[in-house]
Amino acid sequence: MTIDLEVLINGEAVSQxxxxxxxxxxxxxxxxxxxLRANHMDLEKLRAELRARKLQLGHSGVRKLLRRELAVSDKYARLVAWLSRGGRRYSVIEIVxxxxxxxxxxxxxxELAHRSREDVMVAAAPEHYLIATDAAGRQEVIETNGGSPMAARFFIDYADLSTLRSTPDPDYPSEVAGVARTPNGTAIGGVRHQFRDEGSGFRAKLTVEFPTFILPSYLAPVFCKISPSPSLLHSK
Structure with a gap:
């Protein structure tokens, strides 16, 4: 099921x-x-090909293919986090x-995170390469952040809000939030995704925290295509 979503950046609508x-x-x-190589521009086919390739490769295959840039991006993330001394910059997008x-x-x-539904998570955006929940309950992520030239690997702990700098908006009663850390445990940011009912549907304010000294290009918003089931969407 595909739903027509309204996307806003800095309060301005972004066209489909x-x-x-x-x-x-x-x-x-x-x-x-x-x-692989894209030999066409059909979005539905591209989505299907990417999802199939990610699941075919599995965790070890994805890590092996991306190992060099993951090593570089890990060193960069830890350096920028050290320079930033806990400071944050935000990338925010609203979806209605x-x-x-x-x-x-x-x-x-x-529930998707708890059940480690990788088939859904990696289909949410093209450059989600691996999103899985580990034995400790953390979400392992390999993805390209915003406008980054490299993929990165990090872990999000939705039970840990300790180093987040953003504050909850009281107008958004539902929240999914957690700290993001490199594999060695360095806090590099996090997410604070907030939701509120609006009209017959709901609004999402999706915030990603980056270290202060991150390159501005990393802050480019990422649009995620998520198609939940009709029964879920209509539950109030």
Missing amino acids: DAVERWERNSAGRALRRLG SPEGSAAAFANWFE
Whole structure:
């Protein structure tokens, strides 16, 4: 099921055409990273090819293909975190769904993470290469952050809010938030995704925290295509 979502950056609407152009470009980069070539621009086919390739490679295959840039991005992330001394910059995007409820969506996301539904998580955006929950309950992520030239590997702990600098907005009663850390445990940012009911649907305010000294290009928003089930969207 596909839902017409309204996307806003700095309060200004982003057209569906712009979102799809971003997705096509992102899909092309992701396919090249995974050893394939995009021979067409059909979005549905690109999504299916990427999802199949990620699941075919599995964890070890993804890590092996991306090992060199993951090693570089890990060193960069730790250096920038050290220079930033806990300071943060934010990348924020709002998405409005005409259906569903804030609490149901937040619960759905948390359930996906708890059950480690990688098939859904890696399909949410082209440059989500691996998103899985480990034995400690943390979410291991390998993805390209915003406008970064490299993929990165980090862990998000949704039970840990200790180093987040953003503050909850009281107008958004539902929240999914957690600290992001490098494999050696260095805090490099985190997420604070907030949701509220609005009209017949809900609004999401999605915030990603980066270290203060991150390159500005990393802050480019990422559009995620998520198609939850009709029964979930209509639950209030």
